[in-house]
Amino acid sequence: MFKSRGDIVYKCTVRLLEDTEILECEFHPSFKGKSLLEHVCQQLNLTESDYFGLRYVDASGQRHWLHMAKLILKQVKDASPILFSFRVKFYPPNPLLLKEDVTRFQIYLQLKRDLLHGRLYCTANEAAMLGALIIQIELGDYDSTIHIGNYVSEMRLLLRQTDAIEGRIQELHREPLEGTPIGGGGVKGMSTEEAERTFLKIACQLDTYGVDPHPVKDHRGNQLYLGINHSGILTFQGSRKTNHFKWSEVHKINFEGRMFIVHLNYPEKKHTVGFKCPSGAACRHVWCCAIEQMLFFTLSSSSEACVYSGGGLFSWGTKFKYVGRTEREILERDGLLAPREPQEEGSSAGGKRKASSVPATPSTPMTGDFGYSSLPRSTHSAPLEESGDGAAHLALACCERAPADKPAVCPSEYGMRDSFEHSSSESGVTSQTGPSQGEEWSRPPTAAPPPPAPRPFSLVRAFVPSFLFVWLSLGMFALLLFETDVRFLRAVKHKPEMVALRRYYYAPLKEYVKRKVVELF
Numbered sequence: 001m002f003k004s005r006g007d008i009v010y011k012c013t014v015r016l017l018e019d020t021e022i023l024e025c026e027f028h029p030s031f032k033g034k035s036l037l038e039h040v041c042q043q044l045n046l047t048e049s050d051y052f053g054l055r056y057v058d059a060s061g062q063r064h065w066l067h068m069a070k071l072i073l074k075q076v077k078d079a080s081p082i083l084f085s086f087r088v089k090f091y092p093p094n095p096l097l098l099k100e101d102v103t104r105f106q107i108y109l110q111l112k113r114d115l116l117h118g119r120l121y122c123t124a125n126e127a128a129m130l131g132a133l134i135i136q137i138e139l140g141d142y143d144s145t146i147h148i149g150n151y152v153s154e155m156r157l158l159l160r161q162t163d164a165i166e167g168r169i170q171e172l173h174r175e176p177l178e179g180t181p182i183g184g185g186g187v188k189g190m191s192t193e194e195a196e197r198t199f200l201k202i203a204c205q206l207d208t209y210g211v212d213p214h215p216v217k218d219h220r221g222n223q224l225y226l227g228i229n230h231s232g233i234l235t236f237q238g239s240r241k242t243n244h245f246k247w248s249e250v251h252k253i254n255f256e257g258r259m260f261i262v263h264l265n266y267p268e269k270k271h272t273v274g275f276k277c278p279s280g281a282a283c284r285h286v287w288c289c290a291i292e293q294m295l296f297f298t299l300s301s302s303s304e305a306c307v308y309s310g311g312g313l314f315s316w317g318t319k320f321k322y323v324g325r326t327e328r329e330i331l332e333r334d335g336l337l338a339p340r341e342p343q344e345e346g347s348s349a350g351g352k353r354k355a356s357s358v359p360a361t362p363s364t365p366m367t368g369d370f371g372y373s374s375l376p377r378s379t380h381s382a383p384l385e386e387s388g389d390g391a392a393h394l395a396l397a398c399c400e401r402a403p404a405d406k407p408a409v410c411p412s413e414y415g416m417r418d419s420f421e422h423s424s425s426e427s428g429v430t431s432q433t434g435p436s437q438g439e440e441w442s443r444p445p446t447a448a449p450p451p452p453a454p455r456p457f458s459l460v461r462a463f464v465p466s467f468l469f470v471w472l473s474l475g476m477f478a479l480l481l482f483e484t485d486v487r488f489l490r491a492v493k494h495k496p497e498m499v500a501l502r503r504y505y506y507a508p509l510k511e512y513v514k515r516k517v518v519e520l521f
Helices: 033-043 101-116 124-139 163-174 192-203 280-298 327-333 419-427 459-483 487-493 496-520
Strands: 010-015 022-027 052-057 063-065 083-088 214-217 223-229 232-237 240-246 250-256 259-265 270-276 306-309 318-321 441-446
Touching: 010 033, 022 033, 033 052, 063 280, 083 101, 101 124, 101 192, 124 163, 124 192, 214 280, 223 280, 250 280, 259 280, 280 318, 459 487, 459 496
Parallel strands: 010 083
Antiparallel strands: 010 022, 052 063, 052 083, 214 223, 214 270, 223 232, 232 240, 250 259, 259 270, 270 441, 306 318
């Protein structure tokens, strides 16, 4: 008889955003990913848990996000020991709108990690300001009796932390605040909360905010890095942004084998770009990340959002079901957006529009015909708070772009050319190809975008179920023929061919199966 697994408990380790902090957790085989994430958030006193997730690495070195609706054990069955990393999964477009201080602090810890690992790329002057704010948050105001010598060098803040930039961080830490937090001067006199909010305000306006770079190649083999965040899909060569495909321009996302494909709709044409991933598993991971980011930041409601992709003549399709609240639902719950007015019953847009904002994008949704044109990019998010004197807009730039009123730190001393190469190694996928000039792999544009089509026909999907049904039917007929004494089958049963079939094939197979079952139990 089967053994009961109800009393089995599995242990796992969860690494928090501070590398020195871990949680030892236990889960039963019946537990799903959502229960473990909720437990971790309870330990951290986090109520705004929708922005966070648990990441793990499989036996082949491929990273994955723990799926909330699937069993934990099935997802990490080959892992030993079972190790998760608690990370920010959906970076809020404006972290200053978060209700809880503890949530903003976790976002700050994630961005501090991103800055250290080179994922949060910025100019040297911006990096110096961010470093000074970290020092202010963790050490407080500059004190000449305590902060002696090059005390900044004792803290790891940046991927390429040179003497020049450490000196600039110390200057900003010593200089008093002038006017608004970003208006000028240093950081001395800022409270911890004010420094943290200033850090978040600067970081969230960088182009690489929320970007976890995925190594890909174009059709010429040039190394690129693909980033996905609340604003859309971005591409980088080295650390230079080359393309930005906004969610409002994305019509469809799918993948075929190792090729990640983005279908774009522009007013004048339809365009398709593709990027080659290091492996099929890496490509599927990129697709899942893109789908989740797009649905989280564009859907009005998450109910029954399910998409397909990856199917072909000789490949299995992939089904992905989105679980959890969307950004709009969170903002409505917190009172930052007015709730949507319910549609009148029987109206032309009513009825079966539970997931009315599900894009036709990631191939085809399960229910209904949904267009993407009704999904403007990040319309759910409120604008950033403005400082009194009008803070300057801080965006991703080359190191040469230093503000006119600040001395520029020597770019050669603080080069972040290899920042994405460094951070991408964390995913277990590395590339030896250096950044070079190139363009994305593209297909010829067609005349006009077609209307949303039904799920494409797949020979494999049609053949495999039919094949299984036929063999199951033959097996049931064999059991009925050889194990029963039905009157209308007696004539068939005693035919010479059937007698030989039973003696030489059916009986030996039956004995083999019976012996294996006895050995098993």
